[in-house]
Amino acid sequence: MAERDTDLDELNRQHALRAHQVHYSYLEKGNEAAISSGQAAVKNLFLMHGGALVAMMAFTSGILTNNASTVRADGLVDPMMRFAFGLALAAAASAGTYLTNYCYLAGAHNQTLVWSHPYLEKGRASKVWEGIGVALHVATVALAFGSLVLFVCGFMGVKDALAAAHDAAQIEDTSDALAENAEQPVSAPVEAGRDAGTEASAITPSVAEEP
Secondary structure, three states, rough: HHHHHHHHHHHHHHHHHHHHHHHHHHHHHHHHHHHHHHHHHHHHOOOHHHHHHHHHHHHHHHHHHOOOOOOOOHHHHHHHHHHHHHHHHHHHHHHHHHHHHHHHHHHHHHHOOOOOOOOOOHHHHHHHHHHHHHHHHHHHHHHHHHHHHHHHHHHHHHHHHHHHHHHHHHHHHHHHHHHHHHOOOOOHHHHHHHHHHHHHHHHHHHHOOOO
């Protein structure tokens, strides 16, 4: 009976070890996926802000060389600044991902290996590094979110500048049409009246000369 209990304990121990291995493997793969997805998100922010900033600079340069354009260059300065600040936040978020991973690894490195469950003992240095890692993790997410918000704000600024340019173009077209109508000659009716008067005066003497 005691031997049977021993076998059951050993079987339960093997199942527990297998479950622990699956759990730690899941944590490891999940950590790798979180790191890779975070790096991909920061890279996308770089591409978004960098591409928008380059396009805005080229567009502004074209406006400055074309004096007939209704888009004001100063109206595009604020969106460009938002894209630039968003790019800076993306760079800070990229640095934050590295520092966060470093702190987590430093916390794991400072753990003490022991021979009793849970086989790892967290010391003061390990807890400090993990706390710094959590703070940097939160700050990195906030930086990435701020970069995304700045991108949306910059896009809305560009939309407002183009809408203002469209309104200005319509007003300019209306003013030109009114100016053209005001400059058109109105002497045609006067000439017609003058011709009619001339004809009447030419007819009047002939009627007076009759006996």
